[in-house]
Amino acid sequence: MSRRRVHHRSIRFCAPILLLAIALGCAGRISRLAIAQQRPSSPEGILAPARADEAGGKWSDAAAKYEALLGAGTLDPSVRAAALAGYIHSRAMMDKWWWQSPLSRWFYLYGGAFLYSCGIAICILAVFSILRFVRVTSLFLFGLQLLLVRDYRGQARINPTKALTQDAPGAEFAAEMLAASEEIRRRLLREKQTWAAKHIAFLTPSFSDFGTLACSVPRIEQVDVAAWLQFMVKVAQAFQWNVNTGLAISPPDHASAPTPAPAEIPLGAQITGSAVLQCGWFVRKSWLRRASVVDRSTLRDLARHLTELVAGEAFLSRRNRKFSAAESFHLFVEGVRYLQLYDDEANKDAPSQPVLKDRLLQAEDALRNCANTYPDDLLPHYYMGMVFTYHAQVEQALYLQSLISDGPLTRSTLLLLCPQVKSYLKRAAEEFGRAAQGSDKDLRAYALYNQAQALAKLDDI
Amino acid sequence: MVEIKSSWTLADELLASINLQSTSALGDFLFRVRNRLIGFVQFRPVISPVEGEDLAFALHVQMAREFIDLRQDARARRLLKPLWPENQSLPQPPSGQADTVTGRLIALLESIKGADIPENAKLDMIADYWNKWAFVTWERALLEQDAAERLGWLAYVERYLGLIREDFNRASWTPWRINRVRLLLARSFTEQNLQPSQQDTSQGLQDAQAMLNRILGNEPTSSEQTSAK
Numbered sequence: 001m002s003r004r005r006v007h008h009r010s011i012r013f014c015a016p017i018l019l020l021a022i023a024l025g026c027a028g029r030i031s032r033l034a035i036a037q038q039r040p041s042s043p044e045g046i047l048a049p050a051r052a053d054e055a056g057g058k059w060s061d062a063a064a065k066y067e068a069l070l071g072a073g074t075l076d077p078s079v080r081a082a083a084l085a086g087y088i089h090s091r092a093m094m095d096k097w098w099w100q101s102p103l104s105r106w107f108y109l110y111g112g113a114f115l116y117s118c119g120i121a122i123c124i125l126a127v128f129s130i131l132r133f134v135r136v137t138s139l140f141l142f143g144l145q146l147l148l149v150r151d152y153r154g155q156a157r158i159n160p161t162k163a164l165t166q167d168a169p170g171a172e173f174a175a176e177m178l179a180a181s182e183e184i185r186r187r188l189l190r191e192k193q194t195w196a197a198k199h200i201a202f203l204t205p206s207f208s209d210f211g212t213l214a215c216s217v218p219r220i221e222q223v224d225v226a227a228w229l230q231f232m233v234k235v236a237q238a239f240q241w242n243v244n245t246g247l248a249i250s251p252p253d254h255a256s257a258p259t260p261a262p263a264e265i266p267l268g269a270q271i272t273g274s275a276v277l278q279c280g281w282f283v284r285k286s287w288l289r290r291a292s293v294v295d296r297s298t299l300r301d302l303a304r305h306l307t308e309l310v311a312g313e314a315f316l317s318r319r320n321r322k323f324s325a326a327e328s329f330h331l332f333v334e335g336v337r338y339l340q341l342y343d344d345e346a347n348k349d350a351p352s353q354p355v356l357k358d359r360l361l362q363a364e365d366a367l368r369n370c371a372n373t374y375p376d377d378l379l380p381h382y383y384m385g386m387v388f389t390y391h392a393q394v395e396q397a398l399y400l401q402s403l404i405s406d407g408p409l410t411r412s413t414l415l416l417l418c419p420q421v422k423s424y425l426k427r428a429a430e431e432f433g434r435a436a437q438g439s440d441k442d443l444r445a446y447a448l449y450n451q452a453q454a455l456a457k458l459d460d461i
Numbered sequence: 462m463v464e465i466k467s468s469w470t471l472a473d474e475l476l477a478s479i480n481l482q483s484t485s486a487l488g489d490f491l492f493r494v495r496n497r498l499i500g501f502v503q504f505r506p507v508i509s510p511v512e513g514e515d516l517a518f519a520l521h522v523q524m525a526r527e528f529i530d531l532r533q534d535a536r537a538r539r540l541l542k543p544l545w546p547e548n549q550s551l552p553q554p555p556s557g558q559a560d561t562v563t564g565r566l567i568a569l570l571e572s573i574k575g576a577d578i579p580e581n582a583k584l585d586m587i588a589d590y591w592n593k594w595a596f597v598t599w600e601r602a603l604l605e606q607d608a609a610e611r612l613g614w615l616a617y618v619e620r621y622l623g624l625i626r627e628d629f630n631r632a633s634w635t636p637w638r639i640n641r642v643r644l645l646l647a648r649s650f651t652e653q654n655l656q657p658s659q660q661d662t663s664q665g666l667q668d669a670q671a672m673l674n675r676i677l678g679n680e681p682t683s684s685e686q687t688s689a690k
Contacts, residue, residue, distance in 0.1 A: 347633045353678030397676045409650045411603045445479045452472035
């Protein structure tokens with residue numbers, strides 16, 4: 001084995017130790033160690049490592065090396081004498097030590113380098129702390145988000161729902177969410193809210209993608225093109241807006257009545273649904289909603305609730321701002337839904353009074369809650385005006401009924417507008433007026449028109 | 462001195478203030494140019510849903526303003542009975558009334574019928590138009606002291622409401638139902654006023670009650686169920 005090869009092997013062996021040592025600021029000392037690995041054959045060369053340690057004050061290392069040389073039987077007498085002198089001197093120096101602990105000795109030798117390394121590490125940590133304090137990381141992530149993530153305008157894929165508990169009907173929940181998005185779109189179109197309905201149409205199921213197309217691409221010689229295409233499609237999909245949902249069912253605290261077929265969800269159980277709107281690893285918003293199972297419709301209501309929140313998030317961006325919170329959109333859509341259900345019932349040949357009453361009050365509750373919680377949102381005020389107009393209509397019918405049953409049926413009583421009707425019409429006019437203030441072209445025009453209609457009905461004779 | 466405006470004046474001012482013109486004239490111009498170009502390429506006029514809705518809404522606003530004027534005329538007893546022979550399906554303005562509110566409203570109906578707007582919006586508007594006519598005429602009828610004259614006006618109310626039921630199939634439309642109740646009640650007590658000893662008005666009241674039950678969702682009474690059978 002040549003000297004050159006030995007040298008290379010020793011360097012390779014020491015490389016990791018060297019890297020560590022350099023990091024600790026001990027490069028100078030370790031380089032001397034590396035040099036000491038060589039095995040020179042001249043007298044000066046034989047004594048050099050021990051003398052280097054002696055000169056460096058490493059008396060224990062020097063004594064050990066001198067001792068090793070003295071143990072070898074083939075030494076030149078002059079070299080032996082020099083080694084013996086060196087050994088005696090080193091031992092004499094060691095005898096002067098007032099400490100005997102190897103750890104203390106290590107600190108004596110490497111303390112300066114150790115403190116120097118600690119100082120560098122502390123400085124690095126301090127710099128990181130300062131950067132963290134001024135939120136450089138957040139700024140960096142925000143910049144990355146601006147580059148990679150599109151503005152959310154309602155285009156999102158509804159991925160299959162993850163069943164968080166064994167008995168949770170995840171597949172059904174995802175289907176309910178898709179059905180809910182279609183229902184919301186249809187209801188908004190019926191209200192001529194095309195600006196909103198357009199966005200809801202963008203909530204699409206996860207199977208409407210290019211995955212199947214990518215799978216069908218044939219292999220080209222050794223290259224699995226389909227696998228590569230699928231990978232690229234997945235990456236592209238990850239950087240679209242995705243709605244990831246989860247569903248869990250917690251059993252009721254007490255044993256409930258047997259559930260009617262085909263529902264597997266026990267009555268009285270707590271059903272928890274979650275939805276996360278995210279693009280890549282950037283989460284825009286997440287929601288968690290819980291409901292007690294009354295019947296099968298609870299699942300549908302929960303799915304609709306979460307879908308309304310996901311859809312509502314599209315109207316918060318500056319460019320398309322119609323609502324100040326997704327929750328506001330949810331309450332608004334619920335109000336509109338109950339108003340339409342009221343209309344459907346009222347237009348029947350023989351409507352049911354409890355159903356009519358319940359739907360109108362539900363609509364009023366949702367819209368009042370929305371208008372009170374988010375007073376800057378204008379559409380809820382407009383629809384509150386509609387609710388009051390409906391109330392006025394009902395009161396007018398009740399007044400006419402009282403004329404039949406109690407009288408008096410005269411020209412003046414027939415022409416009279418009863419106080420309840422007047423009150424509702426005034427409140428309707430106020431709500432329409434509030435909606436007209438600060439709204440854009442279309443809503444302002446419709447609100448003014450309806451305000452005028454309510455006022456025109458107010459003048460009685 | 463603070464002027465207290467009547468709610469009608471306020472309503473009219475609000476309607477007059479409605480401006481459907483976009484704030485962006487350039488945007489509107491480009492939108493119209495786009496539609497014309499599409500129409501030129503496809504050899505047909507292109508009316509976007511937005512344009513159609515705007516036109517329908519403008520007609521609604523005009524109609525609301527005209528009916529406020531009509532009610533004022535009715536209150537002042539300036540409203541005249543329309544020319545509406547039995548063999549004619551639609552009324553005509555009284556002679557020499559073309560420039561009055563009645564004349565303008567009859568002309569407006571022609572505009573609505575000829576407007577390039579979605580068909581369902583057009584039908585809604587025409588039904589609303591006749592319902593408003595019925596209501597104003599009913600109000601005018603109740604201002605009449607003379608019972609026979611009042612019955613004459615109420616006959617027109619019935620014909621207006623009949624137009625809605627027959628042509629637009631809106632027998633379950635609540636505003637129509639309420640006007641129907643108003644008519645039945647007005648006619649009931651007018652007939653009683655006319656010949657108190659001879660007229661049996663209970664049928665009119667029963668019909669009105671049945672209609673109200675349908676509006677309010679009340680359970681039909683036993684007499685209603687019997688008459689239905």
